Amino acid sequence: MPGGADAIDRPANSATSLLETVGVDKSFGGVRAVRDVDFSLAAGEIRALVGENGAGKSTLVKVLTGVYPPDAGEIYFEGEPVTFCRPLDAQHVGISTVYQEVNLVPLLSVARNIFLGREPRGRLGLVDVDEMNDRARAITARFAIDLDVTEELGRLGLGAQQMVALARAVSVESRVVIMDEPTSSLEAREVATLFKVARNLRDEGVGLVFVSHRLDELWQLCDSVTILRDGRNVHSGAMADLDRLTLVSMMLGRDVDEVVEHGATEFGDSHLQGREPVLSVSDVEVRNRLHGVSFDVRPGEVVGLAGLLGSGRSETVKAVYGALHSQSGSVEVAGRRIKPNSVRGALRASVAMLSEDRKAEGIISDLSVRDNIALAVLSRCSRAGFVSESAIDRLVETFVRRLQIKVSSPRQKVRELSGGNQQKVLLARWLCTEPTVLLLDEPTRGIDVGAKSEVQALIDELAEQGLGVVLISSEMEELVEGADRIVVLRDGHVEGELDGATLSSSELLAALAGDIDTADALAQEHADG
Amino acid sequence: MADAGPARVPTLEAIDEKFGPPEQTDQPSGYFRRMVDADWLRRNGVYATLALLIGVNVVITDNFVSSNTLRLQLVQVAPVLIVALGMALVIGTEGIDLSVGATIALAAAIIPLYIGYGAPGAIGLALFAGVVTGSFAGLLVAGVGVQPIVATLGIMVAGRGVANLLGGEIKSIRDPAIVSLGTDSVAGVPYVVVIAGAVSLVVWGVVRHSTYGRQLVAIGGNKRAAELAGLPVKRVLATTYVVSGVLAALAGVLLAARSRASDPTKIGLLMELAAITAVVVGGTPLSGGQVRIVGTIAGALLIQIIGATLIAHDIPDSTAQMVQAVIVVAAVYVQLGVRRANR
Amino acid sequence: MQRTIQYRWRLLAAAGLVSLAAAGCTDSGDDESSPSDASGATGTEGGDDEQVVRTDVTSKGEGCTLEQYGAEPLDLTDAVVGFSQSEPDTAAFRAAETKSIREAAEQVGVKELLVTNANNELPKQISDIQDMLNQGAQFLIVAPVNSDGLDPALAAAKEAGVPVLTIDRKVTNEPCSDYIAFLGSDFYQQGQRAADAMNEATGGEGQVAILLGSSGNNVTDNRNAGFKDQVEERYPGLEIVAEQTANFARDEGQTVTEQLLQSNSEITAIYAHNDEMGLGAVTAVEAAGKAPGDDIKIVSIDGTRNAVQAIVDGQINAVIESNPRFGPLAFETAQKFYDGEAIPEDVIIEDDEYNSENAQENLDKAF
Structure with a gap:
């Protein structure tokens, strides 16, 4: 959904590139975080940069903004090769970054923040406050943001603060604005305003890079996308050419039509029938993170929690355990409600995380x-x-x-x-x-293969002993093989549930992409063919 | 067999049956061995330095090898050591207690004021003052979540103000019981030294074997992990500041008893720095998670003997300050080195 | 050469700062003692020890008149007078000084006396003075926290047309412009007289240890220089074997003396820059099993009641007085000023001495 009139033709790697990398490599202590990445951004383009954790997004962003010098490869700005030794070098050519955490001064006014370090000076070298406020008003008005520029920044909502950070980026006449997860702590209304500002910038010919875990936002805002996986650029192209399923499968590195794995666990559902849940989670809400999550776990059952980054998986188990403050909802263990927001309460009720x-x-x-x-x-x-x-x-x-x-x-x-x-x-x-309930958040991440299979075997055994286990993993096989049932989360709510016949990696993939219907269709297809 | 119910701890026999006898591996690699060297310096540097300093003094300082010298150094180090023991606990929680000097002044001011209630009464009240300042610090740090340095800095300023207000002019202390506490000995060992020794032993035992001590060290090592393991983080933090307050008050009582006077504007001045120095030099990292009681004792002794050496050889004040600065910087440097190696 | 030396000094200073911050061993700039001197030329009543002016050191010839200062005439009996004390009244000297000002004000019969205490903080003293000006003070007596840095307060007073008289510590500002004059003791002379008293007490032979006041303090520097210069000039039998700081504090005086006696058994006399350190030395000498005032002679400066009592008890040999009772002299000087008389820049007072012969009878004069 390209918006502006100038947004007609922006092929990746075209000669009109505003910012471009060729064959960029960056390693940390032997780990290649970014490998041989070509990346290109045109003027008047909003490009999504996506990938799971560890895919190399933030490293690439840091290379683009001069935080890390690349080990190999070139960076071109407007076709000219450039070398950024420091973040300041990148800022000088007009590359600004807006982070999830606003890095401005909360005690100063909005106008002061916008012009920090570049305040208009009057006589005697003093800051010309009136002039500064007028110019700040002009800038914010361009984005149709309604705020008082003399207000202390810290008194504004997070969304408005993000907007000020953007306004600052604009006021330094940036040519490129990189937004690193700008929406992750914003309300829906704030997101809408942010997008409006971003589109305005695009229409003025600025190139934008948008990093987000909220898939919906990509299609709402971006013209094109670069997908990273394991440090490599696995796909670059127009946003409109991709559907969710394809995007997600490229992020996770799974084929869409991968064969359906074997079904549930070795011991079917039969033994679970009729048992009361050992853990019962209802309508748990955490501001900006979880919007009413509910699910049950029966004794002897391993319930997988699946979801892409930012879907609220970890938040869910933390809220259940009392380690993340929840605003409402209830958690029952063996039928007894446990004290909310208390780790000690959870531990007393034999829950461990x-x-x-x-x-x-x-x-x-x-x-x-x-x-x-x-x-x-x-x-x-x-x-x-x-x-x-x-x-x-x-x-x-x-x-x-x-x-x-x-x-x-x-x-x-x-x-x-x-x-x-x-x-x-x-x-x-x-x-x-x-414990009677064990919440396991990525129990096998970052451990060697041997230890991994031992841990997986242990989980099985514990379930056999009658524990209720909640298992989070970003590895689909681990979930599909290890769980009796998978609860799929997306944007902080339960999107659906897979069990029995629907428990396969392709179903899971489809569900993660937010498309339960596709998943069903896929299953159907496999059954047919 | 999916019986509902908790995961029972299995028996060793059952495990052996299933997995065979245990194997042991994961020896420190070469990398770790190098780190151990830096670690060795942090752990034992203070003892080596102390031994070296004593050796040098034996050679160069007149009258150093005598029971009087030993007694004098122990008597003088006692109040600093008592404060440092409390400080070691606070630093173990990744905190700091700057209010100890003010607490000393408060306790010392109370002694002559309430000596009318008899020596035990006055001492009891003085120690209670330590409970009050400690509770206040604990409340701010654990309850409100104020940074330790800020919370205790406030108490440091306010506490001395209250001590000045309460104590007024310098007052001499003539109560025989209090004077005896500061002067007399039992079996040749001054009371002051006996008390410091007893406190050291108790604190050492608490750190090693009490539930509170183990929780304290865990909280200092990783507060978030301790919270998630259900440790009573706030209670442990608050208790630690109370302990530090009471120990500072005890030091105040001993200082007043020894000088037979209480001067609220001067007594205990900069004691917080002396105590922190003893703790850090003794190998307890400012980043928390470890409490080294024996090291703290050695650290306090080291500072004491350095001071004695400088006085014995009539080194001017400015040089003396530099020597102490060098020691603190060296101790902190060694710690940083260890931390870097651990990365 | 020059450069190297400068560099070294800078290093030294930097290291000193670091150590102060890190291990903090001294307490700079907080002198407990003060000026003093003898009693009342103009004699007032009371058993108190009134200050006597030793010299009207009229260094600038004619001194300062009302006209030169540019102040309006004022009737002190109908005036609001402000007194800014520098340090907490927990120090005996300060308590006596404040009390003396209060009593003198009452005797003169001023309309109102405003009293503030800066608790040894310069910024607080500046705001104290500004507050008193706002409250309508017409004449100010200031015991400065520091010789430098009072400029904003003095400027404010000047703007309000309120004359300022400084006592016990001299400021570096312009006399007869920023303030009328300075009333105080001669700390160097106190040191010289302490040397005289030490000679007397020891019979001219002795190994002397000095307990220094806080480093970087002009009281410390002058009391030390006066003593050492005098010893060098007049008393070859006195040998100075140690100089260690004890920061004007009793407990430090005690611990430092304990160490000195332990490591140097030759010491026969102690000169303490103030009474508190001297009293600490008394305790230390006793603890070492010797007789203070006898085996070890002790001389100190100030004239606090505890120290003079120690002379009576035979534990201290002599105390050079530093008279804190500035009240009568301050108001008398103020009156002279408004009477049109010229006031010299430095009004130095005469300090008494307490020794075994006069301590008993003068115990009431001690503060």
Whole structure:
């Protein structure tokens, strides 16, 4: 849906490129974050840049804005080769960035922020406030934003602050504006205004790069798209030529017509019939993130949570666990409602959560393996305020052996372990608490193949013992193979559910793309053909 | 067999049956060994330096090898050490307590004021003042979420103001019990030293074996992870500031008893810096997650003996300050080095 | 050469700053003591120790008159007078100084006396003075927190046409323009007299340790220079074996003395820059099992009641007074000013000495 009159012909890599990269490479410590990427942006174009986590989007953005110099490859601006040694170099040629987190000064006025560092000066070198305010009003008026430029920035809504950041980008007469997830914390109304501003800029001949996880927004706003996967450019083309399913399958690297995998789990649904849910989540709302998520988990069942980045998967389990503040909704464990927004309440109700961020929210790297494992049961293993070392030793030995954690001694620092062994330490921490509900957020991310299959086997076994397990994974096979049922989330609500016959990776792919009908059709097709 | 119910902890026999005997691996690699060297310096640098300094003094300082010297250094270090022990706990939580000097002044001001209630009463009230300032800091840090440095800075300023108001002019203390506390000995060991030793032992035990101590270290190491593991983060943080407050008040009592006077404008001035220095030099990282009690004791002794050495050799004040600065910078540098190696 | 030296000094200063920030061992710029001096030429009543002017050091010849200063005549008995105290009244010197001003104001019968305390903070003193001007103060007595930096306050007073008299610390501003005159003690002379008293106490032979006041403080510098110069000139039998700071504080005086005595058993005398450090030394000497005032002679400066009592008790040998009772002299000077007399730039007062012969009878004079 190209908007402006000038938006007729903008083929990728054309000679009219405003900003272009050829064969850009960037590695960090041996990991190639961006490989041989060609990227091109024309004047008056809004180009989407999409990809899953780790696909290389933010690295590419940082190369384009001069934060990282590329290891190899060229950057051209208006056809001329350029070298950005610092972010300032990129700004000088007219490349501005608007981040998800507004990086302006909240205590200064809107006008002050727009002109920060370039304030119009009057006599004596003092800031000419009237002049500055007038010019700020003129700029904001161009975007039909209605705000008082003398207001303190911090008093505005996040959306308005984003708009000010955009206005600043415009006022420095940017030729290229890169918007990195600008909408992720905005209300719908704010998003609409932001898009209006973006289109205005495009119509004035500015080139825009739009990074977002909200797929719908891509078709609303963008003219063209570049898809990255594993650091490579896997597709560049017009937005209108792609449908959701194709886009998602290219992001995830799956073929649309990949063969349907085997169905549910080894032991069918039969054993689950008639059992009361051990976990029952109803209408959980988290502002801007979750809009009424509901699902049940029965004992012995592994329920997968699927969704693209930003769909609210992690937020859902965190809200259930009380680690993310929810505004409404309820969580029941074995029929009893648990105290909302309280981790300790959840733990008391025998719920445990393995966070996806092992480093920031899981291990305590300075502590030993032993202390990390015993963390959640410290008070349980204490008497009269003192820790029973023998009780802890017993627990730790049990789990180190049960989970085959490879350590030189339980007193070894956990930071010295490999990722897989760290993950096992965390699993041990939660198993010590004897949970009835286990929430696992990406339990196999970043661990080696051997450890991965061990963890997967463990999950199966735990379910067999009667635990209710919620499993999040961005790997479709893991979900399809490991889960009895998959709840698909999109934009913070439950989009649909796959089980039994519909539990296959192509169905899941279609569902992730937000197209349950296509999924059904696909299933039908396979059945037919 | 999908029985509903919690995941029971399995028995070792069952595990062995299923997986065979345990194997042990994941030895530190060469990379880690290098890191261990930097780590060794942080852990043991303070002891090595202390030993070296004592050795040098034995050679160059008159009258250094004598029981009087030992007694004097221990008596003088006692108040700093007591404050530093509380500070070590606070720093272990990734916090800092700048209010200790003010708490010392407050406690010292209370002694002559309430000596009418008898020495135990006055001491009790003085320690209670530490509970009050500590609770206040704890409330601000744990409850309201104010940054420790900001919260305790406020109390540092306000607390000394209150001490000045309360205490007024310098007052001499003549109560025999208090004077005896500051002067007399039991079995040749001054009371002040006995108290500091006892406090050290208790704090060491608490850090190592109490539930609170273990929770404290975990919270300092990774607050978010501790929260998610259901630890009572706020309660532990608040308790830590109260402990630091009470220990500072105890130091105030001992300082007043020793000098037989309480001067609210001067007493305990810059004590927070001395305590922080002892803790950091002793190898406790400012980034929290570790509490090194023995190191803190050595750190306090190191600073004490450096001061004594400088006085014994009549080194001018400006040079003395530089020497102390070099030591602090070196200690912080060693810590940074370790952190970089750990990356 | 020149450059190297400068560079070194800068390094030294930088390192000093760092250490101050990091390990913080001194407490700069907070002198507890003060000026003083003797009593009342003009004699007032009361058993108090009234200040006596030693010299009207009329360095600029004629001094400052009402006319030169450009102030309006004023009847002090019908005036609002402001007093800006620099440091908390917890220090005995400050308490005595404030009390003296209050009493003198009452005796003169001013309409109203406004009193503020800057708690040793320069910005607070500036705003204190501005507040008092707003409250209608017509004459100001200021005990400056610092020799520099009071300019905004002095300028405000000048603009309001309110004359300022500074006491106990001299400011670097222009006399007879920014302020009328300075009333205070001669700290250098206090040091010299302490040396005399030390000679007396020791019989001319001794190994002396000096307890210095806070570093970077003019009181410390002058009391030290006066003492050392005098010893060098007159008393070859006195040997200065140690100089260590104890920051004008009693507990530091005690700990530093303990260390000095432990490492240097030769020390026979201690000169403390103020009474508090001297009293700390008394405790330390006792703790070392020696007799203060006898085995170890002690001389200090200030004249606080506790120190003079220690002379009576035989623990301190002599105290050079630094008289804080500026009230009568300040109001007397103000009256002279409004009477049209010329006021010299520096009005230096005469300080007394307490020793074993006069301490008992003069105990009431101590503050």
